[in-house]
Amino acid sequence: MDTLTLKSSIIHFLKEDLGSGDITSQAIFPPDTPGKASFVAKTDFICAGMEIAAEVFKTRIPHLQYESSEDGRSVKVGEEVFTCKGPVLELLQAERVALNIVQHLCGIATLTNSFVQNVSDLPVKIVDTRKTTPGLRTLEKYAVRVGGGYNHRFNLADGIMIKDNHIAACGSISEAVNRVRQHAPHTLKIEVETEDIDQVQQCLEAKVDIIMLDNMPPELMKKAVTVINKRALVEASGGVNLMNIREIAETGVDIISIGALTHSAPSSDISMKLSTQTP
Amino acid sequence: MDTLTLKSSIIHFLKEDLGSGDITSQAIFPPDTPGKASFVAKTDFICAGMEIAAEVFKTRIPHLQYESSEDGRSVKVGEEVFTCKGPVLELLQAERVALNIVQHLCGIATLTNSFVQNVSDLPVKIVDTRKTTPGLRTLEKYAVRVGGGYNHRFNLADGIMIKDNHIAACGSISEAVNRVRQHAPHTLKIEVETEDIDQVQQCLEAKVDIIMLDNMPPELMKKAVTVINKRALVEASGGVNLMNIREIAETGVDIISIGALTHSAPSSDISMKLSTQTP
């Protein structure tokens, strides 16, 4: 959540929503009418992204006064999660972008937290994937952490993942691992996607760091975990949902990665109340 | 879906996913290994965004050969919706961004279509809102059209919407409408958000073009429609879902706007199959 990177995105988002100007509000409010805005929860959710909302408003109101709920907190319907003061005209022009972001991030944190709570008594990490909304990856991965999850690699450069096509092109897992060891920075672990126990065995021989069990049925996962026997991290992936997460976690895998955290979390419902103030 | 605007977004998205490079694939594939990629449906959905996928691949493969399913078509699980050819290295580096976009757009088109089908025998339009994902508004609004919906305003400049805060600041609906008429281009219609029949009456007196019925119960909507009697377009908004859409539509409103179309549509499941080709 580096503000450096965030600022140019926010300006881009604000321009998208503003077009050539807020025709309605400009006609009605003089530039200096003071106001106060509050974000109010219309459903329960895990709070995420309130500092991002603050950054959106700061882009328009340089010395913004604001208060915000702490990210990660469990919020009940009716609670205020963010309040700030500034010219009404600026508040209205930031409203939609700020809401669109926090509703999305709270949605992700809330869904992530459902998965996390489901397996909280087991030694397993819930992680995200690269199946994120284009342009929002850093924010969405932040929301996953807020919800109690962990992050998988951020992009193609900060994690090595050898998949079926890579293996096929090399002829074998060991050859694929060798080529990658020759090329990649030594700071990155090597992860290989496997479909059966034979591939798992090849991974162990090639001394890979992480073995992904791709779309395996739980009983096969269990067997793979036994075979691997702590010699590599074990990641389960594919078709994970709230119905089967517990069964998967109980196979003993270390990590479960879930694309739905970021690509299918419904938005949390939040609305902005605005009051005009006497200065 | 103007390609001019699209191209810089796509480059931004590709850089987000690429970071300092696809370490894994660069270690394994020489730059000129030819391949063929297919997008395969893993669920049923309404096809949307295939030309955007093509633009993503074109960014990396200048003279791309591709075939794609027509947007708007109802796709069944197992069907190929997009195929293209090019260097494997380029295909892999475009894969995730292309999939993330089309899965999202197909999800929106599919959800929109569910709403549209529900009321297809009634003279009502399903429209979206400004509750879109930051950075993706144009694409998401395109997907709504593909799904059979219509678009509400794209940004704060191409539609006038007088809300409760505007009315409060002016003292009355008529004063708010007057101020806007003085300021806004004559090319824009004036829409006013109302909460009760009294406000609807004020709108009619002020000769507004569109009256939004905000979060009214269906019986009140019905009454409002009768009062308005074709003197303005009538838009229903707030809390619309697949359970209540029909009841709302039957009140006789002209337009129903639904934020969930763009902010809560789950992603459609699509995967990319890759085959290496002899040149």
Next chain:
Amino acid sequence: MDTLTLKSSIIHFLKEDLGSGDITSQAIFPPDTPGKASFVAKTDFICAGMEIAAEVFKTRIPHLQYESSEDGRSVKVGEEVFTCKGPVLELLQAERVALNIVQHLCGIATLTNSFVQNVSDLPVKIVDTRKTTPGLRTLEKYAVRVGGGYNHRFNLADGIMIKDNHIAACGSISEAVNRVRQHAPHTLKIEVETEDIDQVQQCLEAKVDIIMLDNMPPELMKKAVTVINKRALVEASGGVNLMNIREIAETGVDIISIGALTHSAPSSDISMKLSTQTP
């Protein structure tokens, strides 16, 4: 005149004028010599854009102290319209860009005001067009408003204008209007360009919102106004100048659009006086 959008333009303009640096002033002034700059009118004009000038100086002098004449005021030769303080080096490096902008905007406001004054006793609005200087549309349209004019659509998305080519492609005005009604957001009015009374009649049948009379002689305009009889807004366009504006206005049209407001207004003459100050 949203500052968000403005700032990146101003930086672009300053870089254009600066190149790799103000070689002359850097050789002569130490970075901290304080100074005071005044913009002085060399002719009479309508003041426009002084806050934009302030934004230009603020880009270089973060906590700028300045005073400026109110936009819209009628300024006489010799008056100071803007004064600010800051390091001489920064003042000199902002001078030319700030002057180039305000001279241009004052020119537009002044020309617009001449048209407006000419017909001030008639119920007609003077509006601009899309014939603006590339990159400066928002600023130029602001200057038109300052001069007492109104704005036509800002871009191709926030107004519908059906022209001869559109009509020809559809076969008839009614078909063109139908296609647009199917596609466009319901928040936009529909305007159609007409050349004769027959087309005006077709517009009325198609219930368009605005009828543009394109390059019609005044007597034909008068007839069109009578035919339309308040059933649509009437806009006159084409070849309007200070000699014929009154005759056109007297035909009873509601709106007169004039490209020359923005594409042919001569610059108002303003110069910057600089004095070095003891801190």
Next chain:
Amino acid sequence: MDTLTLKSSIIHFLKEDLGSGDITSQAIFPPDTPGKASFVAKTDFICAGMEIAAEVFKTRIPHLQYESSEDGRSVKVGEEVFTCKGPVLELLQAERVALNIVQHLCGIATLTNSFVQNVSDLPVKIVDTRKTTPGLRTLEKYAVRVGGGYNHRFNLADGIMIKDNHIAACGSISEAVNRVRQHAPHTLKIEVETEDIDQVQQCLEAKVDIIMLDNMPPELMKKAVTVINKRALVEASGGVNLMNIREIAETGVDIISIGALTHSAPSSDISMKLSTQTP
């Protein structure tokens, strides 16, 4: 007129005019309807910027076929100056930006040419200034050359101009020249602004390369030219117009700089004719 720099400006201009899309044309034209566009002169002018128009259309139509009148040619009303082919939808979306640019550039070339013709029998160069439209300097200075004029410095870095404030800060012209000689690249000539013969004398003693006579009456210019006696280039500046240009030129100055060339040239009138073609 480097295309590298031009392209990003053109994209910026097109986005400004397009907003979220050409709602009207998209509703009416399928993306592949072929058409032909012609730019037709509605007044006489000097042709300038036709390759820029081509670049605008190329941004939307990659392999554009076009023909254009040569820049610098004297065009008569009714002539076609530019024709191109492509999808109607793309032609319409490029039309306004292309016209806005060429009308502006033809206006500048035409005005410049009037000045140049006025003194064509005298050994004097007409040059522009930095009083250009922000964002368009390179294009406007190109149009000045097309009209027969020459360019003064492009920005603060590629020419040294010592003005009254610089002189005042240094105490004398010679000290100002010394400081600049110590600091500036040896590739740049040194120009000094003077107000009277005494300052001209000081310039000669300091061996400056160019002496600007700022707002001097013609008789004083004549005297200055005699005093300078070819020991430096002589530039006349300030208040030059078509009425006094000849008198100024006859004083024997080498160069006359005129801000109005770029800041007050009225746009040349050009319109686009569009015909739909069978492919």
Next chain:
Amino acid sequence: MDTLTLKSSIIHFLKEDLGSGDITSQAIFPPDTPGKASFVAKTDFICAGMEIAAEVFKTRIPHLQYESSEDGRSVKVGEEVFTCKGPVLELLQAERVALNIVQHLCGIATLTNSFVQNVSDLPVKIVDTRKTTPGLRTLEKYAVRVGGGYNHRFNLADGIMIKDNHIAACGSISEAVNRVRQHAPHTLKIEVETEDIDQVQQCLEAKVDIIMLDNMPPELMKKAVTVINKRALVEASGGVNLMNIREIAETGVDIISIGALTHSAPSSDISMKLSTQTP
């Protein structure tokens, strides 16, 4: 060396060198004079970056014909390493940027190769650091690979490096490692900087993946290697030069990182010969 990222950098570099245009060449060459350019070695070096040179020229000459020496090849003085054809004007405007890049990259590859050759019989990898030229990291790290070296992490996100300040803030190496394990993606190895054997022991207890020996004298390194005994990768860092590299390598470390590869490699001398061609 992803072309996507490269292109915008190259355009930025070309604009830096071009300013408002190549005044000299534009005065002399018509835009279509054909020419041929050759890059000729003025010293011996390892060839690196020829495809980047090609990208520079392609930015100006769309369908460039070129031939280039293979990166990694040992080039002798007088050899041609790159030739291409195109308009002389475009060749001259790309020349300096292309040369500045390849001279720098060849310099880095050559210096890297000197280090690599020095220890080519030992099982040690030479790697770079983050001490790169701002804006050129990806290119410089590519040149290191061309010279036979390997890459350390590309940025702060794709490698974990716990340094003295991190350890001090946590109180102990084990606490620092714990905190990082809780926060960081599981795809990244953990590297810790150590100054003495005690810290090395703590690293082994914390099961870190990579132990950096920071500025240790060779005898201490040797001892550390023995203590570690293959339980972690060992990286030597600090003050490495061509005089001491062999002694360091002989301590048995796995990796030697050297900042000088990228921050102090002298440029290889290459010049461009240009010949004008008959078309």
Next chain:
Amino acid sequence: MDTLTLKSSIIHFLKEDLGSGDITSQAIFPPDTPGKASFVAKTDFICAGMEIAAEVFKTRIPHLQYESSEDGRSVKVGEEVFTCKGPVLELLQAERVALNIVQHLCGIATLTNSFVQNVSDLPVKIVDTRKTTPGLRTLEKYAVRVGGGYNHRFNLADGIMIKDNHIAACGSISEAVNRVRQHAPHTLKIEVETEDIDQVQQCLEAKVDIIMLDNMPPELMKKAVTVINKRALVEASGGVNLMNIREIAETGVDIISIGALTHSAPSSDISMKLSTQTP
């Protein structure tokens, strides 16, 4: 060293080094732990670029408190040249970029100063060339000035340099000079590259402002200086190093240009000490 231009470069550099975030430091430091950073000299050098370092830190720490050594000062090993305060997390994320810049600029200033000291008793200027690192030209040319050198042209637009290819294309030096005089702004001097006395003579006849002696042996330079006899500035160029600079200077040339100043200066060694503070 205009901060306007600098800021966007610094943000670009920081993003390059940050990637998707400083994984290590974010895991360890809370955002508000205060700290103090000092840059300490590890070798002797001429200090250059400390204000740039400050700008880097300011990008992350808005109201930065800092102290810095004056640029141009001769610094001894062990001295602190820059100190600042701020959150440790921000200091660590700015560290590498700030150091990479100042180490490079101090290296350039130091090498430049060696050349300058060598000929400090002679009336000759040491100047740089366009052989700079892409993206860093303005900063590198600043460092040359700090080291006591002067700047040659910044880009192709702010100096005229007629080279062998230009001459060949025109048939003669005089024709090349004529064409340039017709085209170029009158504010620029004309420099011509020569290889022998005959060409020098042609330059004198064409009254060029600067004659470059390209790769001439010292005795030939001496002869050229005599022939020119103050009628033009004389610049020596090609193969200049610390061994031959004095001999070249003694030929009487006015200017010696040296590419190595910017393309081959080894980085000065500077490290950052960080201490955590109680607030």
